[in-house]
Structure formats: structure tokens, C-alpha cells
Amino acid sequence: MFDSVDGTAYNHEQGQRARKLFAAVVLAALDDAIADDKKYGNGPEQIARWARSRDGREVLTCAGIDPNERVVSGLMAFVGNGVRTSVALSREESERRMAAAQAEAA
Numbered sequence: 001m002f003d004s005v006d007g008t009a010y011n012h013e014q015g016q017r018a019r020k021l022f023a024a025v026v027l028a029a030l031d032d033a034i035a036d037d038k039k040y041g042n043g044p045e046q047i048a049r050w051a052r053s054r055d056g057r058e059v060l061t062c063a064g065i066d067p068n069e070r071v072v073s074g075l076m077a078f079v080g081n082g083v084r085t086s087v088a089l090s091r092e093e094s095e096r097r098m099a100a101a102q103a104e105a106a
Contacts, residue, residue: 022063027085029056034079044076051075 029050037043050056051072060067078088087093 018062019064022059025059026063026065029059030075030078030085033075034082034084037079037082043079043082047075047079048072 030047033043033047033050035043036046051060051067057067060071065071083093
């Protein structure tokens with residue numbers, strides 16, 4: 001009995017690792033699109049083309065993201081903001097956004 005439980009736990013852990021790996025690929029694609037946007041001005045179109053492509057849909061699915069048009073428009077908006085993923089995911093940026101939202105609400 002414990003062997004099947006251990007096997008299931010191991011498989012779940014491996015699946016989580018694979019999902020994180022594919023999420024990292026999505027973040028890298030976003031960073032590449034942001035770089036293209038700054039250099040050529042076509043970042044949102046590039047990420048949309050990638051997300052709608054067969055490979056892009058597969059990567060998004062493996063990362064646990066449903067590859068629908070709402071997601072594509074969200075990715076385009078993120079690239080349009082021009083904030084790199086490492087900055088956007090940092091604690092300082094999160095705190096800055098919360099402070100700006102609170103100041104705006106007041």
C-alpha cells in the first residue's frame with residue numbers, strides 16, 4: 001500500500017516540477033516579447049502570435065494556463081506595460097503597486 005502512495009506522491013511532485021519548468025518558459029517568452037517591444041515596437045503582437053501558435057498553446061497548457069483569448073489579451077497587456085517579469089514578480093514592485101492603489105483610493 002505504501003508503495004502506491006509513494007509512487008503517486010512522486011509522480012505528483014514530478015508533475016509540479018514540470019509545470020514550474022513550463023511556467024519559466026512562459027516567463028522567458030514574456031521577457032523576450034518585452035525586449036522586442038522596446039527594440040522594434042512589436043512585442044504585444046509577438047507574444048500573441050506565440051501564444052496562438054501550436055507550440056505556444058502547448059507550453060501554456062503544460063504550465064497550467066488555459067490558452068484562450070482572454071489569456072492572450074492579458075499577455076499582450078503585460079507586454080504592453082513593459083515591466084520585465086523579474087521586476088513584476090518582486091516584492092518591491094508589489095509593495096509599490098499596493099501603495100499606489102491605496103494613494104489612488106484615498
